[in-house]
Amino acid sequence: MKKAILIGASTGIGRALAKVLLSNGYKLGITGVEKEILNEINHSSDKNLKSVFFDCTSEQSSMIIDDLIDWLGGLDLLVFSAGIGQLDKNQGYTIENEANELNVMAFTKIADKSFRYFESKGHGHFVAITSVAGLKGHRLAPAYHAAKAYQISYLEGLRHKAINSNIPITITDIRPGFIDTGLVNHRHFWIATKEKAAHQIYRIIKKKKNIGYVTKRWVLIALILKIIPHWIYNRL
Numbered sequence: 001m002k003k004a005i006l007i008g009a010s011t012g013i014g015r016a017l018a019k020v021l022l023s024n025g026y027k028l029g030i031t032g033v034e035k036e037i038l039n040e041i042n043h044s045s046d047k048n049l050k051s052v053f054f055d056c057t058s059e060q061s062s063m064i065i066d067d068l069i070d071w072l073g074g075l076d077l078l079v080f081s082a083g084i085g086q087l088d089k090n091q092g093y094t095i096e097n098e099a100n101e102l103n104v105m106a107f108t109k110i111a112d113k114s115f116r117y118f119e120s121k122g123h124g125h126f127v128a129i130t131s132v133a134g135l136k137g138h139r140l141a142p143a144y145h146a147a148k149a150y151q152i153s154y155l156e157g158l159r160h161k162a163i164n165s166n167i168p169i170t171i172t173d174i175r176p177g178f179i180d181t182g183l184v185n186h187r188h189f190w191i192a193t194k195e196k197a198a199h200q201i202y203r204i205i206k207k208k209k210n211i212g213y214v215t216k217r218w219v220l221i222a223l224i225l226k227i228i229p230h231w232i233y234n235r236l
C-alpha cells in the first residue's frame, strides 16, 4: 500500500485529490486549517485516512510531518497543495506578505524537508501545486504570480539536484489554470471542477511527470505566455 501526505487538503483541489488517492488504495495523512472539516474527516470510518490541523506557517511543521510519517509507517509521496492568493484585489504589502509566508516560506520549508527525507530513504515523490500564473507577472496579484514563479524555479532546482545525485526522487510541478475552488471567486474561462482537476493530477502523479498542466488545454496558454512579446502582454 502506497503512503502519502497531502498538505492543504481540507478544502479545494487538495480535498478532491485526497478522495482520488484514497480510492486508488493509498494510506493517507492529510492536513488543513479548517478544524471543523478536519474533525468531520477524522470521524469517517476510513482507517487509511488521518487528518491533522497544520498551519504551515507555524513553527512545528517538521514535527507534524514526522508524526504523520510514523502513523503511515513510511512515505512514498508528499503533495503540497496549500496556497493563498488575492487574485482580484490590489491589497498591498501586508496582505501580500501573509500569502508569501505560506506560498514561499512554508513551501520552501516543506519542500526541503520532503527532499531530505526522500534522500535519506533513497526514493520518493514530491509534488507541488504551482500555477500557470507562475509563468508571467500580472497586475492583479503581483505577489501571487511571483510566489508561483519561485515555486516553479525551486522545483526545477530540486529536480536538478535529484538527477545529479542519481537518487530516484521524482519532483512534479502541477500547473493548474482555473479550478472552481474558494481561491477563485469568478467564473473564468476554461474553469474546471476540482474533481476533474484531481483526476488529471492523479494521472500526472502516476506517470511521474516533471510538469503537468491542469486541465491539459492550459499548455496552450503556457506556450503563448512564454512567447508573447512584452509590448503586447503589457497592453492586455
Ligand SMILES: NC(=O)c1ccc[n+]([C@@H]2O[C@H](COP(=O)([O-])OP(=O)(O)OC[C@H]3O[C@@H](n4cnc5c(N)ncnc54)[C@H](OP(=O)(O)O)[C@@H]3O)[C@@H](O)[C@H]2O)c1
Pocket: 007, 008, 009, 010, 011, 012, 013, 014, 015, 031, 032, 033, 034, 054, 055, 056, 057, 081, 082, 083, 084, 085, 102, 129, 130, 131, 132, 133, 175, 176, 177, 178, 179, 180, 181, 182, 183, 184
Ligand atoms: N483554484 C485555482 O484556480 C488554482 C489555480 C492555480 C493554482 N492553484 C493552486 O492550487 C493550490 C490549492 O488551491 P485551491 O484552489 O484548492 O484553493 P483552496 O480551496 O483555497 O485551498 C487552499 C488550501 O490551502 C490551505 N491553506 C491555506 N492557508 C494555510 C496555512 N496557513 N497552512 C496550511 N494550509 C493552508 C487550505 O487549507 P484548508 O483546506 O484547511 O482551508 C486549503 O486546503 C494552491 O496552491 C493554489 O495556489 C489553484
